[in-house]
Amino acid sequence: MSLAKHAVSGPFATTRKQLLKAVTITMVCVCVLAGGIGVKAGVHIFLDMVLGAIVVLAPSGWMVLSLTSERSAVSPVWLGVARYGLAAVGFAALFAIRPTSDPLAVLAGSAVALFLPSALIANNKWSGQHGGSSQ
Secondary structure: OOOHHHOEOHHHHHHHHHHHHHHHHHHHHHHHHHHHHHHHHOHHHHHHHHHHHHHHHHHHHHHHHHHOEOOOOOOHHHHHHHHHHHHHHHHHHHHHHOOOOOHHHHHHHHHHHHHHHHHHHHHHHHHHHOOOOOO
């Protein structure tokens, strides 16, 4: 994969930075949450939550890089279809490789990974419009 393919164009630089920051913060939050639950429930629950989040966040990160690249030639609709298709394949692979995974822990990790980035972006936009910091 060429780095030039994912070069950031001017109008999308801020958007890319905000989206990647939201994805990164989400992964850190999932790890902290899973770590806290894992202390009580065990390392397998921790691992299942983190893997559930990765299955959702990896395609999301790829989509951010693809949508905000200078040479994005793919329609956003097709990127969305690919994102959810990759997540479906990821869940299938996760349960095929680790059939003993706790479905509730995987669901919890993936749910946090699905909703938290949107909440972070919305909070960032809202606080920027209403006098808060917009970083």
